[in-house]
Amino acid sequence: MRVLAPVSEPLSILIAEDSAADLLLLSTIVRRQGHHVLTATNGEEAVEVFARARPHLVLMDAMMPVMDGFIAARWIKQLAGEALVPIIFLTSLSESADLAECLDAGGDDFLPKPYNALILAAKINAMDRLRRLQATVLEQRDLIAKHNDYLLHEQRVAKAVFDKVAHSGCINAAPNIRYLQSPYALFNGDLLLAAYTPSGDMHVLLGDFTGHGLPAAVGAMPLAEVFYGMTAKGYGLAQTLREMNAKLKRILPVDMFCCATLLCLSTQRRVVEVWNGGMPDGYVHEVASGKRTPLQSRHLPLGVLSPQAFDDRTEVWPMALGDRVFLLSDGVLETADANEQLFGTQRLHQVFAANREPDRLFEDIEQALAAFRGEARDDVSLLEITLEPGPAVRVTGPLYADSGQSCPLDWSVDFEFRADTLKRYNPLPYLLQLLLEIHGLREQSGALYSVMAELYSNALEHGVLGLDSRLKRDAEGFAEYYRQRNDRLAQLSDGYVRVRIHVVPTATGGKMTLCLEDSGAGFDVEQVLARPLDTDRLSGRGLSLVRQLSSDVGWSDGGRSVCVEFCWEALA
Amino acid sequence: MAEVHLDPQVLSGLQEVMESEYPKLLDTFLDDSQKRVEALRKARDDAKALGRIAHSFKGSSSNLGAVRLADLCRRLEDGSAEPAHIDLGKLVNEIDLEFALVRPLYERERQRFQL
Numbered sequence: 001m002r003v004l005a006p007v008s009e010p011l012s013i014l015i016a017e018d019s020a021a022d023l024l025l026l027s028t029i030v031r032r033q034g035h036h037v038l039t040a041t042n043g044e045e046a047v048e049v050f051a052r053a054r055p056h057l058v059l060m061d062a063m064m065p066v067m068d069g070f071i072a073a074r075w076i077k078q079l080a081g082e083a084l085v086p087i088i089f090l091t092s093l094s095e096s097a098d099l100a101e102c103l104d105a106g107g108d109d110f111l112p113k114p115y116n117a118l119i120l121a122a123k124i125n126a127m128d129r130l131r132r133l134q135a136t137v138l139e140q141r142d143l144i145a146k147h148n149d150y151l152l153h154e155q156r157v158a159k160a161v162f163d164k165v166a167h168s169g170c171i172n173a174a175p176n177i178r179y180l181q182s183p184y185a186l187f188n189g190d191l192l193l194a195a196y197t198p199s200g201d202m203h204v205l206l207g208d209f210t211g212h213g214l215p216a217a218v219g220a221m222p223l224a225e226v227f228y229g230m231t232a233k234g235y236g237l238a239q240t241l242r243e244m245n246a247k248l249k250r251i252l253p254v255d256m257f258c259c260a261t262l263l264c265l266s267t268q269r270r271v272v273e274v275w276n277g278g279m280p281d282g283y284v285h286e287v288a289s290g291k292r293t294p295l296q297s298r299h300l301p302l303g304v305l306s307p308q309a310f311d312d313r314t315e316v317w318p319m320a321l322g323d324r325v326f327l328l329s330d331g332v333l334e335t336a337d338a339n340e341q342l343f344g345t346q347r348l349h350q351v352f353a354a355n356r357e358p359d360r361l362f363e364d365i366e367q368a369l370a371a372f373r374g375e376a377r378d379d380v381s382l383l384e385i386t387l388e389p390g391p392a393v394r395v396t397g398p399l400y401a402d403s404g405q406s407c408p409l410d411w412s413v414d415f416e417f418r419a420d421t422l423k424r425y426n427p428l429p430y431l432l433q434l435l436l437e438i439h440g441l442r443e444q445s446g447a448l449y450s451v452m453a454e455l456y457s458n459a460l461e462h463g464v465l466g467l468d469s470r471l472k473r474d475a476e477g478f479a480e481y482y483r484q485r486n487d488r489l490a491q492l493s494d495g496y497v498r499v500r501i502h503v504v505p506t507a508t509g510g511k512m513t514l515c516l517e518d519s520g521a522g523f524d525v526e527q528v529l530a531r532p533l534d535t536d537r538l539s540g541r542g543l544s545l546v547r548q549l550s551s552d553v554g555w556s557d558g559g560r561s562v563c564v565e566f567c568w569e570a571l572a
Numbered sequence: 573m574a575e576v577h578l579d580p581q582v583l584s585g586l587q588e589v590m591e592s593e594y595p596k597l598l599d600t601f602l603d604d605s606q607k608r609v610e611a612l613r614k615a616r617d618d619a620k621a622l623g624r625i626a627h628s629f630k631g632s633s634s635n636l637g638a639v640r641l642a643d644l645c646r647r648l649e650d651g652s653a654e655p656a657h658i659d660l661g662k663l664v665n666e667i668d669l670e671f672a673l674v675r676p677l678y679e680r681e682r683q684r685f686q687l
Contacts, residue, residue: 021601021632028590028597063627091631113631114582117589 011128014038014055016046016072017090018064022113026059026090029117033124043067047075055085057127059111062091062102070105077106084134086127155214162217165224169195174202178362180382190329190381191220191258195231198432198449200268203231203240206327206383207260207302208279216379219258222247223302233429234449237264237273238312241302245310248303257303261295261327265319267387268450268545271478272325275314277301280345282327284317287358293317295325316482318475319387324358331380335369343372408437409510412502419492422460428453431499440509440568447549451564454546455516456497461485463518463560464495495519509570515563522558577674582637583681595685598678601636605629609671612648612664622660623652629667636678641670 013035017023020041027037038055040046044067046060058076062069073087086108091098102110108130109123171177171194179192191207205227209216223244230240241262248258259278266272272284274295282295299311319325328348335343351368355361362384369380413434417427432449435441441448461467465488471481498517503510528543547553550564587594608629615621630645644667651658 019628019632020604021597022635024593024597024600025586025590025635028593032589063624114634114637 009128010034010036011056011124012036012038012053013057013059013124014040014046014049014053015059016040016043016064016069017059017061018042019061022061022090022115026115026120029115029120030059030124033117033121035124043069043072046072047079050076050085051079056131057124058085058087060087060089060107062089062098070101073102073105073107082138084131086131088123088127158214158217162220165221169193169228170202176386176388177204178384180362180366180380182380190331190379191223191260192381192383193224193227194385195228197231197264198234198446199453200446200450201264201266202385203227203237204263204265204325204327204383204385205260206279206282206329206381207258208329208331208379208381209258210256212379215256219248219252219256219303222251223258230429234432234453235429236426237262237275237314238424239426239429241275241312242307242310245302245305246307249306252303257301259297259301259330263325263327263385264314265325265385265387267321267389270319270321270387271316272319272387273314273316275299275312280328280330280333282325283352284319285324285326285352285358285361286320287322287324288320292352295327313486316478318472318478321387321389322358323387324361325385325387326361327381327383327385329379329381332365332369332382335372335380337372343369347372409503409505412500415499417497417499419464419494419496422464422495422497423489423492427499428456431501435501435512438503438510438512438568440570441512441566444566444568448566451546451549452514454543455514455562455564456499458543458562459497459516459518459520462523463520464492464497465489466520506567509568511568512566513563514566515561517557517561520560522560525555525559528559577638577640577670578677579637579639586636595682597636598682601632602675602678602682604632605671605675609668612667616661616664619652619655619660622664623649626652626667638670638674641667641674644670 013030015023015027015030015037016039017026018041023039023041027039031037038049038053040049042064046058046069047067049055050058058073060069060073064072069089073089076085076087087106088109088111089102089107090111090113091102099110108127111120111123171179171192174194177194181190181192191205191209193203193205193207195203197203205223207220207223209219226244226247227240230243235243244260252258257278261274261276261279261282263282264273274282276282276295276297277299278297278301281297284293284295285291286293295315295317298313298315305311333342333344333348337343347368348365351364352361355364362382365382415427415431417425421427428449431452432445435448436445462469465485467481467485467488469481471477471484496519498515500513500515500517502513502515546564551567552565553562555562586597590597608625611625612622612629615625626645626649630642630649633642633645644663648660648663648667651660651663
């Protein structure tokens, strides 16, 4: 007989029926079809058996003594919870109201009397398919929920680490920085870093990785490590950029890179040095004239080019105290309104043009974005840095924590850096690390670095490269000066800078003499020194700084050689 | 016109499904039906109870191929909803008579499997 066709998997089926003959007939049919049968002769018993044995499917007579099938069905559905336990009502009910009651009670199907074994088998199979489907859906839902929890947990952990790395600089502490960041995903893939150099300059990086969320943040971490590490050690933008690019190129997949603007803002020198690879234009905003100089992208993003092909050339712009630098990520320009209109560069320029109060410019841009009511499609970052008169030299925290017993006190060392090295290598971080081996000098590390940096750039720029500092008298000459510097350095084939460090102990502590000698033509020392100490002009600030910071300074050999002294008291 | 009391096709189908349990099914049905007939007699004046018993009786008689009995039960069940217009007592009597008629038929069928 066809009704005895084998079923895919035997089910456990509860039959609740008060009529003994019907119960016997039905349980025989179901058993012959290969299922395991449980029986009950009233509703209450049916609920009891269900709770105990959890059958897969229930065949339920509607009219039964003690508790009828409708009430029993409601109980069973409640006990079953989210799992689908199909209930097929056994009834020859003819009134549609009664049939509706079966459905209301949670019935999934009907089987009329007299029983037809074929139809019964088909119904059991159909219900079993539904039951399995529901079980699969629940299983997958739970799996997805579990995966989602896991993913969120991972992201939270990653975010905690990321926040520690990305916000460990002075981005929140520096009084002259204002920023706005809103994430597109759980965390903002735009990277915003700021840190002080040993000489008190500020390095700032705004980066935008391809992608959002976790993948973007993963790339951000090594970038941040390089930024903080190299800035703290006194490396300039060029070296830091080279290292960042090489590192990202090495570790990122081909389709991932980082658009970035890196700045060095120097209050001492009243300049901002900029490298922009793939970011939207930033701006230097001159408060006095209202002029805005765009900081355009001149390079490919970080992580694209090989170290050999990478171009670390920067641009330098003069700034007066109170001038601002604005940086933004493309999320700002690509903010879209309800009609898919983008905020765009033009609206940004309108905000700039309409502004009358430089202090309110940041709020103006914020408000314009809010008024535009745009929906961000990307991470949004907006940053404003003001050139403020700060303490000229920052005292750095202790870089080492050894006892000081082994510190060297009587030694000297000579270096000669020749043309090929001068082109690409900055010896200052290395020299600073060397000098910080002397505990007595650590207190003065900021001043030491500033003086060293100034003397080195004088030796290189005015000495070896023969650049005239008087060029820097106005903004145009300023740009010209840095253009010439880049050109001459690129073409440099001979010349040198010699550095001599001489350390001796004294009765009260110690003395360090630092001498720099260059291959240039020298200069008229007396004439230059006769100029008044003028800290507001673009040129000439360097020497006065050196004279303020070091114990003693003297030129010789027609200005080609300069020596400075730093003294310290022995530590208690 | 000779009325059909028992559907032989249903019986042969049942025999095929039930196999060795077939005699037990017949015994159970006769036993069950006897109780229902008695219950109907007792409930003669209670339309609601009559309807309920008739509903169950209808189900099992249809399953066992007692075609006319099932039809009478259906008429009683339907009639119990409007007792004023239908002579329920008459229907109970007819069910009584019909069962008395089919009972020996089932018993004869039962005897075929006595051994």
